[in-house]
Amino acid sequence: DAGVIQSPRHEVTEMGQEVTLRCKPISGHNSLFWYRQTMMRGLELLIYFNNNVPIDDSGMPEDRFSAKMPNASFSTLKIQPSEPRDSAVYFCASSPFAGNNEQFFGPGTRLTVL
Amino acid sequence: AQSVTQPDIHITVSEGASLELRCNYSYGATPYLFWYVQSPGQGLQLLLKYFSGDTLVQGIKGFEAEFKRSQSSFNLRKPSVHWSDAAEYFCAVGSVNNAGNMLTFGGGTRLMVKP
Numbered sequence: 001d002a003g004v005i006q007s008p009r010h011e012v013t014e015m016g017q018e019v020t021l022r023c024k025p026i027s028g029h030n031s032l033f034w035y036r037q038t039m040m041r042g043l044e045l046l047i048y049f050n051n052n053v054p055i056d057d058s059g060m061p062e063d064r065f066s067a068k069m070p071n072a073s074f075s076t077l078k079i080q081p082s083e084p085r086d087s088a089v090y091f092c093a094s095s096p097f098a099g100n101n102e103q104f105f106g107p108g109t110r111l112t113v114l
Numbered sequence: 115a116q117s118v119t120q121p122d123i124h125i126t127v128s129e130g131a132s133l134e135l136r137c138n139y140s141y142g143a144t145p146y147l148f149w150y151v152q153s154p155g156q157g158l159q160l161l162l163k164y165f166s167g168d169t170l171v172q173g174i175k176g177f178e179a180e181f182k183r184s185q186s187s188f189n190l191r192k193p194s195v196h197w198s199d200a201a202e203y204f205c206a207v208g209s210v211n212n213a214g215n216m217l218t219f220g221g222g223t224r225l226m227v228k229p
Contacts, residue, residue, distance in 0.1 A: 031215055043219045095215050105157035
């Protein structure tokens, strides 16, 4: 298996622009997670899905952030409008819903908002 | 609510020396515990995990960890560190509810290896 795939790997944009990050989970995994990593705040869970349904989005910083999972093999995280404080590495992870919690991480998207 | 504390933000060891990274957790039930490693510019890779049974678990790259319920700890160890082990290490505790699986991560420990 190719593992969790994220695109783009790097994104540089200007403040106010819309940014869309993409994730393809491992085939057969039922849970998908979006994390944000910064030096100041470490690794934060933003939102997670189970069977394509958002379960907990309490970590989403504000209404500028939205996430969707239209099917079992694709998810997006959108920031609109983007701000410099959104600069971070965004990770997607997937997990089989088998009760063992192991999560498999993608390589991340490094976002820079100028 | 569950939480994970990694008391050491940075650790420096000499190549060939032994290593122990500390992890303390807070969780109301029997925890699922994990150690992940993150090399620069990379995602997180699972080193090892504890679900039940033997409290000493072996992982990849020569790492092991010991679950001590009485101390609420899950420390990571390696007998002899290699330069390639320089990375950031994250301890995590897992919970399962009716809706799915979640992990709570510690703040991480950055390991530097001196030649």
